[in-house]
Amino acid sequence: MNSLEELPLVIEKGSKNIIDAASFLKQHGASEVYLISRSLGSIVSAVALGNGADIEKAELLLASANFSYIYHYSVLVKDPKAKSELDSWIHTDIAKKLDPLYTLPNYRGKIHFHCGTEDKLLPPASCQAAFDASVNAEERKLFWHDLGHKMPKEAYFEEALAFFEGESQAPSEPGEPPINVLFVLHFDPPAGDFEVEGVECVNNYVRSRDELVWLLNFAEKSGVKMTALFNGYYIQHALRRNELEPLERLAAEGHEIGTHAHSICYDKVGDKWFKCSNADQWFRDAKTLVDTMLKEIGAEGNRAMCAMFGKGMYSHEDDLMKKYGYDIGIGNRPEIALNYFGHIVWNPWRAECTDLEGYALKEDKNVCFISIDHRAQIGSTTSHGGVDSRSDTLKRQFLMLYIEWKYRELRDYEDKVWTWGVVHHPNYGDKYNDHIEDFFSWLNKYFINKKTPSGNLIAVYSTASEVADQYYDWERKHPGSSSFSYVEGDPYPYICKYSKDKLLDSEYMGEVDLGADVTAFKFRSKGGKIFLLAWYNGKGVKTVDVSSIFGGTVYVITPVGEKTEQDASRVSLTEEPVFIEAPS
Structure with a gap:
């Protein structure tokens, strides 16, 4: 190859040669065909595998996918000549046709990847992308090496020899870590400028204090853990009135205390808070008060911060988080993922701090803190510009994540840390308490501290610090692995897009009784069509009768959209969640 302009031709021709070679071997007596390739050869092989090469096992060394990412981040494009040659085709439909990101999902054999954590030519994230794209492989494993x-x-x-001889190394981390469920509290101040002892602020404090006491009692009964983030005004009133007992309970009963900094600054002379644009002062004024309170009650904490930067305006965030000692940013990318995917980010990650909104979810491992996403105000349909977080909507949203998690648990994919959260503002008082009780009761009934048939915990209540510590441990054990990353225009970053889209286009209607050890929920699509989401809570197969809901035959559809037709009176369920609906 004389020029990178020829790369599409090389990939296309090479992948066809691999397909032909595998076919030739099978026609001449080979019972199975295995493949091993490296670098560009792994890209060519990945295209061949996705385009139907009859190969049972593949070992891809220094693999890569997502040409767009490589174009922006490979050392290759620092060479003007190389960049110019790539420009001739990489922004066209040809790139998508030959990118393993789009071909590897078609491969259903067994595939292993070996990646270099210091690879500058084909960066680690592009090798991770190849692994992530192999969503339908019978087996997939990823091995990281401290290499360029x-x-x-x-x-x-x-490892390759054992793999090809059928003695593949057992997974070092069987199962999948549980989903961490967070209940985040934001103690918001009154709107605009306000005096600390003014009527509006005092009423806001009293309402928030009383709601906090209710929440503590609720958490004691339900097992929910809360991550409570305070603006400074609340702390001022609690200290002045010596009403520290609710705060002492937060610290003593397993919850977490952190900081929420609206874009307001404190005027000590006037004893008032006012709108200001100095983010450094937001951080300082709020943190000083939270730290003072923690010292007063003899507690530790204040690792988590949610600061009210303008949406997509995060270029100063890393510097300020580092300066003030925060290692957790929680709810600090509000609604960005929601606008892209229809749901929050399901993993903690080190989010790039940039003013380019399209890159606000991109992973940057040099950032000093981790980000944890969560849903807007529980029970509301108007918060944050109209986000629907009513209890039934949250159930549907959580089920999207559960399906993704379960799909990975069954296939024993590489472990990730999983999070799902929602926020409540105690300054609203008891307005949304019915939704709080209903949603968390539902979680407790079906998911919290429940185990899969393989013995893996499904979900647990966690604080932000517990999630962060779990993430740091994961990061040490998975050098080079990506927790989550997304740039505007990238493909959907999770596996079960079909189920996500189906649930987004529906309304939760309640639970359905299909017999012992079966979990089933009923939905209605926006077009009015009824369907079920169901699974068996045991090993093997359980037959259920849904003929009272659907007559004749039904479609049974997997999380990735694979469809079979079955008799409505004898539907086979396994522990993999499936959708059941009448034929179209």
Whole structure:
């Protein structure tokens, strides 16, 4: 190859040659065909595998996917000549046709990847993208090496030999870590400028204090853990009135205390808070008061911060988080993922701090803190510009994540840390308490501290610090792995897009009794069509009768959209969640 302009032709021709070679071997007596390739060869092989190469096992060294990412972040494009040659085709439909990101989802054999954490030519995130794209592989594993763009034989040979001989290394982390459910509290101030001892602020404090006491009692009964983030005004009143007992309970009963900084600053002379644009002062004024309170009650904490930067305006966030000692940003990318995917980000990650909104969800491992996403005000349909967080909507949203989590647990994909959260503002008083009680009771009934048939915990209540510590442990054990990353225009970053889209286009209607050890929920699509989401809470197959809901035959559809037709009176369920609906 004389020029990178020829790369599409090389990939296309090479992938066809691999397909033909595998076919030739099968026609001449080979019972199985295995493949091993490296670097560009792995890209070519990935295209061949996705385009139907009859190959049972593949070992891809220094693999790569997502040409757009490579174009922006590979050392290759620092060479003007190379960049110019890539420009001739990488922004066209040809790139999508030959990108393993779009071909690997079609491969259903067994595939292993070996990636270099220091690879500058094909960056680690592009190798991770190739692994993530292999969503339908019978088996997939990812091995990281502290290497650049090289893979000496001793780094992979024994693993590859065991893989090809049928003695593949057992997963070091069987199962999948549980979903961490967070209940976040934002103690918001009155709107605009206000005096600390003014009527509006005093009423806001009293309403918030009384709601906090109710929440503490609710959490004691339900097991919910709260991450409570305070603006400074609340702390001022609690200290002045010596009403520290609710705060002491937060610290003593397993909850977490952190900071919420609206874009307001404190005027000590006037004893008032006012709108200001100095983010450094927001941080300082709020943090000083929270730290003072923690010292007063003899507690530790204040690792988590949610600061009210303008949407997409995060270029100063990393510097300020570092300066003031915060290592957790919670709810600090509000509604950005929601606008892209229809749901929050399901993993903690180190989010890039940039003023380019399209890159606000991109992973940047040099950032000093982790981000944790959550849903807007529970029970409301108007918060944050009209986000619907009523209890039944939250159930549907949580089920999207559960399906994704369960799909991975069954296939034992590489572990990730999982989070799902929602916020409540105690300054609203008891307005949304019915939704709080209903939603968390539902979670407790079906998911919290429940185990899968393989013995894996499904979900647990956690604080932000517990999630962060779990993430740091995961990061140490998975060098080079991406927790989450998304740039505007990238493909959907999770596996079960079909189920996500189906649930987004529906209304939750309640639980359905299909017999012992079966969980089932009923939905109605926006077009009025009824369907069920159901699974068996055991090993093997359970037959259920849905003929009272659907007559004749039904479609049974997997989380990734694979469809079979079955008799409505004898529907086979396994532990993998499926959708059941009448034929169209």
